[in-house]
Amino acid sequence: DSGVTQTPKHLITATGQRVTLRCSPRSGDLSVYWYQQSLDQGLQFLIQYYNGEERAKGNILERFSAQQFPDLHSELNLSSLELGDSALYFCASSVGWGDRGTQPQHFGDGTRLSIL
Amino acid sequence: KNEVEQSPQNLTAQEGEFITINCSYSVGISALHWLQQHPGGGIVSLFMLSSGKKKHGRLIATINIQEKHSSLHITASHPRDSAVYICAVTGDTDKLIFGTGTRLQVFP
Numbered sequence: 001d002s003g004v005t006q007t008p009k010h011l012i013t014a015t016g017q018r019v020t021l022r023c024s025p026r027s028g029d030l031s032v033y034w035y036q037q038s039l040d041q042g043l044q045f046l047i048q049y050y051n052g053e054e055r056a057k058g059n060i061l062e063r064f065s066a067q068q069f070p071d072l073h074s075e076l077n078l079s080s081l082e083l084g085d086s087a088l089y090f091c092a093s094s095v096g097w098g099d100r101g102t103q104p105q106h107f108g109d110g111t112r113l114s115i116l
Numbered sequence: 117k118n119e120v121e122q123s124p125q126n127l128t129a130q131e132g133e134f135i136t137i138n139c140s141y142s143v144g145i146s147a148l149h150w151l152q153q154h155p156g157g158g159i160v161s162l163f164m165l166s167s168g169k170k171k172h173g174r175l176i177a178t179i180n181i182q183e184k185h186s187s188l189h190i191t192a193s194h195p196r197d198s199a200v201y202i203c204a205v206t207g208d209t210d211k212l213i214f215g216t217g218t219r220l221q222v223f224p
Contacts, residue, residue: 043214044214055210101209102206103164107158
Protein backbone atom coordinates (compact mmCIF):
# COMPACT_ATOMS: atom_id res chain seq x y z
CA ASP A 1 0.00 0.00 0.00
CA SER A 2 1.60 3.26 -1.18
CA GLY A 3 -0.52 5.42 1.11
CA VAL A 4 -1.80 7.42 -1.88
CA THR A 5 -5.57 7.21 -2.33
CA GLN A 6 -7.33 7.92 -5.58
CA THR A 7 -11.07 8.03 -6.12
CA PRO A 8 -13.00 6.90 -7.99
CA LYS A 9 -11.31 3.76 -9.32
CA HIS A 10 -13.45 3.71 -12.44
CA LEU A 11 -15.41 6.43 -14.18
CA ILE A 12 -17.58 6.02 -17.24
CA THR A 13 -19.07 9.08 -18.84
CA ALA A 14 -20.00 10.58 -22.17
CA THR A 15 -18.35 13.05 -24.51
CA GLY A 16 -18.83 16.67 -23.53
CA GLN A 17 -19.17 15.92 -19.84
CA ARG A 18 -17.02 17.09 -16.93
CA VAL A 19 -15.47 14.90 -14.23
CA THR A 20 -13.36 15.39 -11.12
CA LEU A 21 -10.68 12.96 -10.03
CA ARG A 22 -9.50 13.08 -6.45
CA CYS A 23 -6.17 12.23 -4.82
CA SER A 24 -5.06 12.11 -1.20
CA PRO A 25 -1.28 12.02 -0.91
CA ARG A 26 0.73 9.87 1.45
CA SER A 27 0.90 11.26 4.95
CA GLY A 28 3.74 13.79 5.18
CA ASP A 29 4.08 14.28 1.41
CA LEU A 30 3.58 17.85 0.21
CA SER A 31 4.01 17.34 -3.54
CA VAL A 32 1.31 15.87 -5.73
CA TYR A 33 1.79 14.90 -9.36
CA TRP A 34 -0.80 13.95 -11.95
CA TYR A 35 0.08 11.60 -14.81
CA GLN A 36 -1.96 10.31 -17.73
CA GLN A 37 -1.45 6.85 -19.22
CA SER A 38 -3.08 6.30 -22.60
CA LEU A 39 -2.61 3.49 -25.09
CA ASP A 40 -1.07 5.69 -27.76
CA GLN A 41 0.95 8.14 -25.63
CA GLY A 42 2.06 5.99 -22.71
CA LEU A 43 2.67 7.70 -19.37
CA GLN A 44 2.88 11.48 -19.47
CA PHE A 45 3.31 14.11 -16.80
CA LEU A 46 0.41 16.54 -16.51
CA ILE A 47 1.00 18.83 -13.55
CA GLN A 48 2.68 19.13 -10.13
CA TYR A 49 1.53 20.93 -7.00
CA TYR A 50 3.55 21.56 -3.89
CA ASN A 51 1.87 22.68 -0.69
CA GLY A 52 -1.02 24.21 -2.59
CA GLU A 53 1.01 25.96 -5.30
CA GLU A 54 1.38 24.87 -8.91
CA ARG A 55 5.06 24.08 -9.50
CA ALA A 56 5.33 22.47 -12.92
CA LYS A 57 3.13 21.93 -15.92
CA GLY A 58 3.49 19.31 -18.61
CA ASN A 59 1.31 18.20 -21.49
CA ILE A 60 -1.93 19.24 -19.85
CA LEU A 61 -4.77 20.33 -22.09
CA GLU A 62 -6.52 23.65 -21.49
CA ARG A 63 -9.71 21.66 -20.83
CA PHE A 64 -7.99 20.13 -17.83
CA SER A 65 -7.28 21.91 -14.56
CA ALA A 66 -6.08 20.91 -11.14
CA GLN A 67 -5.71 22.27 -7.66
CA GLN A 68 -4.30 21.26 -4.31
CA PHE A 69 -6.27 22.15 -1.21
CA PRO A 70 -5.03 23.23 2.25
CA ASP A 71 -5.43 19.66 3.52
CA LEU A 72 -3.07 18.68 0.63
CA HIS A 73 -5.54 16.56 -1.27
CA SER A 74 -5.68 17.35 -4.97
CA GLU A 75 -8.34 17.29 -7.63
CA LEU A 76 -7.96 17.00 -11.40
CA ASN A 77 -10.88 18.43 -13.34
CA LEU A 78 -11.46 17.30 -16.89
CA SER A 79 -14.08 19.12 -18.95
CA SER A 80 -15.58 18.93 -22.44
CA LEU A 81 -14.46 15.34 -22.50
CA GLU A 82 -13.48 13.72 -25.77
CA LEU A 83 -13.05 10.07 -26.71
CA GLY A 84 -9.29 10.55 -26.67
CA ASP A 85 -9.36 11.48 -22.99
CA SER A 86 -10.03 7.85 -22.12
CA ALA A 87 -7.01 6.81 -20.09
CA LEU A 88 -5.67 5.83 -16.69
CA TYR A 89 -4.99 8.88 -14.56
CA PHE A 90 -2.43 8.44 -11.82
CA CYS A 91 -1.66 10.61 -8.87
CA ALA A 92 1.70 10.36 -7.16
CA SER A 93 3.14 12.10 -4.14
CA SER A 94 6.56 12.86 -2.76
CA VAL A 95 7.97 14.66 0.22
CA GLY A 96 9.30 17.85 -1.29
CA TRP A 97 9.74 20.02 -4.34
CA GLY A 98 12.77 21.03 -6.31
CA ASP A 99 14.68 17.88 -5.45
CA ARG A 100 14.76 17.01 -9.17
CA GLY A 101 13.26 13.60 -8.56
CA THR A 102 15.85 12.41 -6.09
CA GLN A 103 13.06 11.43 -3.74
CA PRO A 104 10.79 8.49 -4.58
CA GLN A 105 7.32 9.14 -5.90
CA HIS A 106 4.52 7.02 -4.45
CA PHE A 107 1.71 6.19 -6.85
CA GLY A 108 -1.96 5.69 -6.28
CA ASP A 109 -3.86 2.86 -8.00
CA GLY A 110 -5.17 5.21 -10.65
CA THR A 111 -8.58 6.21 -11.95
CA ARG A 112 -9.65 4.51 -15.16
CA LEU A 113 -11.68 6.99 -17.21
CA SER A 114 -13.76 5.68 -20.08
CA ILE A 115 -15.49 8.08 -22.43
CA LEU A 116 -18.38 6.62 -24.42
CA LYS B 117 13.07 9.64 -30.81
CA ASN B 118 11.95 9.17 -27.21
CA GLU B 119 14.15 10.58 -24.49
CA VAL B 120 13.93 7.25 -22.66
CA GLU B 121 14.14 3.98 -24.57
CA GLN B 122 13.61 0.51 -23.18
CA SER B 123 14.39 -2.90 -24.54
CA PRO B 124 13.03 -5.37 -25.08
CA GLN B 125 9.39 -4.29 -25.43
CA ASN B 126 8.20 -7.78 -24.59
CA LEU B 127 9.95 -10.55 -22.71
CA THR B 128 8.90 -14.11 -22.03
CA ALA B 129 10.77 -16.30 -19.57
CA GLN B 130 10.55 -19.62 -17.80
CA GLU B 131 10.39 -19.64 -14.04
CA GLY B 132 13.87 -19.50 -12.55
CA GLU B 133 15.51 -17.67 -15.44
CA PHE B 134 17.71 -14.59 -15.01
CA ILE B 135 16.10 -11.56 -16.64
CA THR B 136 17.60 -8.28 -17.82
CA ILE B 137 15.66 -5.21 -18.93
CA ASN B 138 17.57 -2.31 -20.43
CA CYS B 139 16.97 1.42 -20.37
CA SER B 140 18.85 4.09 -22.32
CA TYR B 141 18.27 7.81 -22.05
CA SER B 142 19.40 10.76 -24.11
CA VAL B 143 19.07 13.62 -21.63
CA GLY B 144 21.02 14.71 -18.59
CA ILE B 145 19.41 13.23 -15.52
CA SER B 146 19.27 13.75 -11.78
CA ALA B 147 17.82 10.33 -11.03
CA LEU B 148 16.53 7.21 -12.72
CA HIS B 149 13.52 5.31 -11.44
CA TRP B 150 12.40 1.75 -12.07
CA LEU B 151 8.67 1.18 -11.67
CA GLN B 152 6.51 -1.93 -11.81
CA GLN B 153 2.98 -1.88 -13.15
CA HIS B 154 0.82 -4.91 -12.40
CA PRO B 155 -1.96 -6.16 -14.67
CA GLY B 156 -4.49 -4.41 -12.44
CA GLY B 157 -2.85 -1.12 -13.34
CA GLY B 158 -1.27 0.00 -10.08
CA ILE B 159 2.30 1.36 -10.18
CA VAL B 160 4.92 0.54 -7.58
CA SER B 161 8.26 2.26 -7.27
CA LEU B 162 11.06 -0.33 -7.23
CA PHE B 163 14.26 1.69 -7.28
CA MET B 164 15.53 5.21 -7.51
CA LEU B 165 19.20 5.60 -8.32
CA SER B 166 21.63 8.20 -9.53
CA SER B 167 24.80 6.11 -9.51
CA GLY B 168 26.06 2.60 -8.97
CA LYS B 169 23.87 -0.31 -8.04
CA LYS B 170 20.97 -1.13 -5.74
CA LYS B 171 19.59 -4.50 -4.67
CA HIS B 172 16.26 -5.41 -3.15
CA GLY B 173 15.55 -9.10 -2.76
CA ARG B 174 15.80 -10.71 -6.20
CA LEU B 175 15.89 -7.37 -7.99
CA ILE B 176 19.07 -5.52 -8.89
CA ALA B 177 19.28 -2.14 -10.62
CA THR B 178 22.44 -0.66 -12.06
CA ILE B 179 23.21 2.61 -13.77
CA ASN B 180 26.13 3.81 -15.89
CA ILE B 181 25.97 7.59 -16.04
CA GLN B 182 28.72 7.92 -18.67
CA GLU B 183 26.95 5.53 -21.04
CA LYS B 184 23.46 6.85 -20.13
CA HIS B 185 22.26 3.33 -19.53
CA SER B 186 20.55 1.39 -16.75
CA SER B 187 19.62 -2.25 -16.33
CA LEU B 188 17.09 -4.00 -14.15
CA HIS B 189 17.90 -7.61 -13.35
CA ILE B 190 15.59 -10.19 -11.85
CA THR B 191 17.23 -13.31 -10.49
CA ALA B 192 15.34 -16.61 -10.14
CA SER B 193 12.28 -15.19 -11.88
CA HIS B 194 8.83 -16.23 -10.72
CA PRO B 195 5.37 -15.99 -12.32
CA ARG B 196 4.46 -13.28 -9.80
CA ASP B 197 7.15 -11.10 -11.41
CA SER B 198 4.93 -10.87 -14.51
CA ALA B 199 4.23 -7.17 -14.96
CA VAL B 200 5.22 -4.15 -17.02
CA TYR B 201 8.52 -2.64 -15.93
CA ILE B 202 8.93 1.05 -16.62
CA CYS B 203 12.08 3.12 -16.61
CA ALA B 204 11.70 6.84 -15.88
CA VAL B 205 14.13 9.71 -15.43
CA THR B 206 14.12 13.16 -13.89
CA GLY B 207 16.25 16.02 -15.11
CA ASP B 208 16.12 19.62 -14.00
CA THR B 209 12.61 19.25 -12.60
CA ASP B 210 10.78 16.77 -10.38
CA LYS B 211 8.62 15.38 -13.19
CA LEU B 212 9.18 11.84 -14.40
CA ILE B 213 9.88 11.19 -18.09
CA PHE B 214 8.85 7.65 -18.87
CA GLY B 215 10.01 4.93 -21.18
CA THR B 216 7.43 2.85 -23.01
CA GLY B 217 7.79 -0.09 -20.67
CA THR B 218 8.81 -3.75 -20.95
CA ARG B 219 6.08 -6.35 -20.63
CA LEU B 220 7.42 -9.41 -18.81
CA GLN B 221 5.65 -12.75 -18.65
CA VAL B 222 7.15 -15.53 -16.56
CA PHE B 223 5.72 -18.99 -17.09
CA PRO B 224 5.88 -21.84 -14.56
